[in-house]
Amino acid sequence: MTTSTIEALAMTTETPVLNSEQNRRARIERRQAVIMPTMAIVIALLVWEGLVRYYEVPHYVIPAPSLIAQTLVKDWSSLMSSMMFTVRLTMLSLACAIAGGVLLGMIFALSRTVEMSFFPFAVILQVTPVVAIAPLILIYVRDTFTALLICAWIVAFFPILSNTVIGLRSADHNLRDLFKLYRATPLQRLRFLLAPSALPYFMAALKIAGGLALIGAVVAEFVAGTAGQNTGLASRILESSFRNEIPRMFAALFLVSVLGIVIFLATSWLSRLVLGRWHESEIRRET
Structure with missing residues (x-):
């Protein structure tokens, strides 16, 4: 042998x-x-x-976790309806941010002229606090949910746009030349070269935008709540603070935190699912 x-x-x-x-x-x-x-x-x-x-410690200063749990069970019906409103607002704003950010990012990546013309407007939306914009949007847009959706979309939009542009432009130039040499169609370049190159950047932006969509939704709900509109969990927090119902306020805040954790875990799982077999950022190796 x-x-x-x-x-x-x-x-x-x-x-x-x-x-x-x-x-x-x-x-x-x-x-x-x-x-x-x-x-x-x-x-x-x-x-x-x-x-x-x-x-x-008095419950109106800091309630015990057991009291918060009791309040959560007692007021579950009203808190659940408010949470579903916030969930729907967050998911729709994130979906709109993904659609708008990816589409506009592809246009920016294909045309420097278009990017130089319109990218400053995206930066303005990003750096302007949504608290300052929300009252104006609530005045100009009659439908409350649509106004809140616009506010949350503004917060979540920029990371998707920025990372999509960077990802589409990070494709290897040698591979670009190879695709040109073989006369690949624009659709083939997008599918087999640009999209795989941009996907890790997009998934990283999705993790950020998911949390920002929730933050934007809650902030917009706070502004709407101060205007007398009954919306989601932020309205419950605001209402509880006015009535000095601190345990109920903590219960609503707990649901907001749980929702944020669920969004982060879902986007992290999606990133591992999409990138886990081929990209270094998600491949698990033995140390």
Whole structure:
């Protein structure tokens, strides 16, 4: 038996062991990713509960987590309807930001003239606080939901646009020349060269824009709430602060936080799903 044959047999016998060891480590890492944050949250809640009870802090100053949970159960119907309003507003604004940002980003990437003409307007929308724009939009747009949608869209739009432009222009110039050499159609260049190049940038922007869409929705709801409009979770927070119902305010704030975490986890999962098999940012390697 030759040396190469022995080495081949050794490799075939060691591969299952290595694969099983890698799978075991991956399972442990997945469990730790869930267990460790859960333990930290539980410990923080227990410390919070203990300190409030030990120092007898009034519930109108800082309510205990147990009281917040009771309020969440008691007012679940009203809080849930408000949360669904915020969810719908956030998802629609994010969808509009994706559609507008990708489309305009493709136009900017194809034409420097168009970019130089219109990109300053996108920057103006980005740097102007939505709190300053929201009252004007609520005056000019009669439908409250449409006005809130515009406010949330303004906040989430710019990261999608900026990263799409950068991603489309980051394609390797040698590959661009190769596609020209083989006379690839514009659709083929977009599908096989530009889109794969821009996809990691777009997924990174999606993680940012998801949270910004929620922030924009909540801020717009606050402005609408001060104008007497009954909207989503921000209206419940504002209403509870006026009535000095601090536990209810914390319950609504808890739902906003949960919604933000869900959006981040969903966009992170989507990024791993899309990029996990081919892009370095999402490929998990053994250390």
